[in-house]
Amino acid sequence: MYWNKEAETMPREKLESVQLLRLQETVKRAYQNVAFYRDALDRRGIKPDDIRSLSDVSQLPFTTKQDFRDTYPFGLVAVPMNRVVRIHASSGTTGKPVTAYYTQKDLDVWAELMARVMTAGELRKGDIIQNAYGYGLFTGGLGAHDGAQLVGAAVVPSSVGNSRRQILLIQDLGVTALACTPSYALIIGETGRELGTDLAKTSKLRVGFFGAEPCSEPMRKEIEDCLGLKALDIYGLTEILGPGVAHECMNQRGLHLAEDNFLVEVIDPETGRSLPPGQKGELVLTTLNKEAMPVLRYRTRDIVSLYPDTCPCGRTFVRMTKITGRTDDMLIVRGVNVFPSQIEDALLRVDGLEPHYQIVVDRDSHLDELEVWVEVSEDIFTDEIAPLETLELKVRKELESVLGIWTRVRLVEPGTLERSEGKAKRVIDRRDLGKR
Amino acid sequence: MAAPVSRIEQVSVFLENRPGRLVEMLKVLEDRGINILAMSLADAPDFGIVRMVLPDSRQGVEVLHEAGFTARSTEVLKVEVPHRPGGLVDTVALPLSRAGLNIEYIYASVDPAPGQAVVVVKVRDLDAAEKALAVG
Numbered sequence: 001m002y003w004n005k006e007a008e009t010m011p012r013e014k015l016e017s018v019q020l021l022r023l024q025e026t027v028k029r030a031y032q033n034v035a036f037y038r039d040a041l042d043r044r045g046i047k048p049d050d051i052r053s054l055s056d057v058s059q060l061p062f063t064t065k066q067d068f069r070d071t072y073p074f075g076l077v078a079v080p081m082n083r084v085v086r087i088h089a090s091s092g093t094t095g096k097p098v099t100a101y102y103t104q105k106d107l108d109v110w111a112e113l114m115a116r117v118m119t120a121g122e123l124r125k126g127d128i129i130q131n132a133y134g135y136g137l138f139t140g141g142l143g144a145h146d147g148a149q150l151v152g153a154a155v156v157p158s159s160v161g162n163s164r165r166q167i168l169l170i171q172d173l174g175v176t177a178l179a180c181t182p183s184y185a186l187i188i189g190e191t192g193r194e195l196g197t198d199l200a201k202t203s204k205l206r207v208g209f210f211g212a213e214p215c216s217e218p219m220r221k222e223i224e225d226c227l228g229l230k231a232l233d234i235y236g237l238t239e240i241l242g243p244g245v246a247h248e249c250m251n252q253r254g255l256h257l258a259e260d261n262f263l264v265e266v267i268d269p270e271t272g273r274s275l276p277p278g279q280k281g282e283l284v285l286t287t288l289n290k291e292a293m294p295v296l297r298y299r300t301r302d303i304v305s306l307y308p309d310t311c312p313c314g315r316t317f318v319r320m321t322k323i324t325g326r327t328d329d330m331l332i333v334r335g336v337n338v339f340p341s342q343i344e345d346a347l348l349r350v351d352g353l354e355p356h357y358q359i360v361v362d363r364d365s366h367l368d369e370l371e372v373w374v375e376v377s378e379d380i381f382t383d384e385i386a387p388l389e390t391l392e393l394k395v396r397k398e399l400e401s402v403l404g405i406w407t408r409v410r411l412v413e414p415g416t417l418e419r420s421e422g423k424a425k426r427v428i429d430r431r432d433l434g435k436r
Numbered sequence: 437m438a439a440p441v442s443r444i445e446q447v448s449v450f451l452e453n454r455p456g457r458l459v460e461m462l463k464v465l466e467d468r469g470i471n472i473l474a475m476s477l478a479d480a481p482d483f484g485i486v487r488m489v490l491p492d493s494r495q496g497v498e499v500l501h502e503a504g505f506t507a508r509s510t511e512v513l514k515v516e517v518p519h520r521p522g523g524l525v526d527t528v529a530l531p532l533s534r535a536g537l538n539i540e541y542i543y544a545s546v547d548p549a550p551g552q553a554v555v556v557v558k559v560r561d562l563d564a565a566e567k568a569l570a571v572g
């Protein structure tokens with residue numbers, strides 16, 4: 001099922017000509033209206049007319065999160081402020097937030113992109129979707145809201161939090177679809193279990209749209225099992241748009257990037273050089289259809305790779321893997337690159353654990369120590385030490401085989417690790433505490 | 437030598453190794469006026485397991501669950517042994533070893549009758565152990 005069949009199944013050749021026209025137009029407008037881009041292009045001796053093919057994008061400078069901060073609040077806006085009808089901001093824990101600006105046309109495009117996402121999950125008029133993304137400055141809440149409303153579904157704007165009430169509404173209203181972060185989906189499922197309610201059996205939930213955080217394959221399975229729905233991964237970021245940049249179809253094999261709206265590159269985060277399909281690197285996005293805040297070559301810091309083959313669903317847009325890490329989440333432990341997502345994958349392969357964990361990196365007399373705290377599931381606990389020690393050993397072996405380094409495993413009581421209702425904070429790095 | 441043996445429920449609790457956690461657990465029992473009849477603490481490097489005999493193990497598990505502890509009740513054997521040198525060997529260790537049964541763990545109760553000791557014994561095959569002890 002498509003929302004916009006013509007766009008979503010456009011032949012590659014036609015798609016690329018649309019992309020080139022839109023790229024040229026975007027660069028031109030950015031150059032004319034945004035001093036930041038004009039200066040950046042001038043410094044490299046590039047004029048908008050130099051963009052003659054899609055591969056010329058590599059001549060353009062990158063834009064980073066720091067650039068958003070440095071130009072805060074209005075430095076990247078390309079239209080007169082009286083044309084802006086909405087402003088979102090990132091949750092930025094430190095320093096200045098990242099602000100995003102939208103004209104009415106931008107909001108319309110955004111709603112369409114989210115309508116495509118939800119139609120790919122077979123959401124339609126007659127469905128009831130509970131939107132448990134946080135409403136407010138965060139793009140998740142209103143982004144999902146507008147898309148679902150455009151599709152014609154009934155939206156329950158429950159926002160995040162108060163899991164018991166979420167469950168009550170899901171059951172009493174006969175909610176068929178859920179939108180929230182994957183970690184919050186797990187919290188809802190877990191709360192249901194605590195209340196003695198198996199949502200997989202007692203609810204009408206059929207599909208879920210989960211984003212704003214990485215969601216590994218085993219985590220997806222966990223969500224699907226406890227909620228009894230098909231969990232689709234969606235992707236987006238405030239700097240570029242919000243949710244709707246990429247999404248899975250019912251095949252659940254990679255996320256289709258909305259290429260008519262974004263130009264996609266995968267680069268080597270060290271050298272900045274473009275990588276061929278199939279290779280893991282940093283996702284770089286250029287907006288092709290945004291008025292208020294066009295963005296050139298934004299370095300997302302998300303690690304992905306692109307699928308070289310086409311998808312049986314008929315969409316011609318390229319697919320990327322789930323986010324397998326963040327360039328800035330990457331921990332270097334004893335010289336080895338470690339992504340928290342790898343740890344999560346390893347943990348979820350072991351039976352007898354809860355899907356909550358904490359990574360602690362410390363330095364013990366010049367040597368980095370990686371310690372993983374993980375909750376023991378109540379089911380495997382008995383009166384004996386041996387099964388727990390076996391479990392601990394199994395976890396350590398899984399981690400070692402994935403990471404290639406020795407790790408310490410600590411079993412903790414279920415329910416004791418911090419549950420996050422937004423972006424999960426999984427890593428505590430104690431190594432530089434001493435230096436500060 | 438045969439000894440009075442019976443099956444009872446014990447409560448075991450998973451405890452993280454962190455200061456104060458055992459105290460918190462004991463407080464929960466104290467607040468509900470639950471007396472501990474027997475207790476042992478087994479520890480691995482990072483965690484421990486407390487095993488206890490309580491007057492009512494189902495109530496004990498419930499109370500501990502409510503307080504956020506991971507607790508479970510399991511079956512063990514309670515054996516009365518004569519309180520004298522060799523008492524434990526004659527009535528428990530020897531009969532079990534003759535029957536080819538391994539003792540997983542054993543701990544003593546705090547409230548025996550005069551001249552008696554009461555021990556809690558865990559063996560994987562409780563039926564076989566009960567038989568072996570009854571024969572002596």
Ligand SMILES: [Zn+2]
Nearest residue numbers: 249311313315
């Ligand atoms: Zn597809």
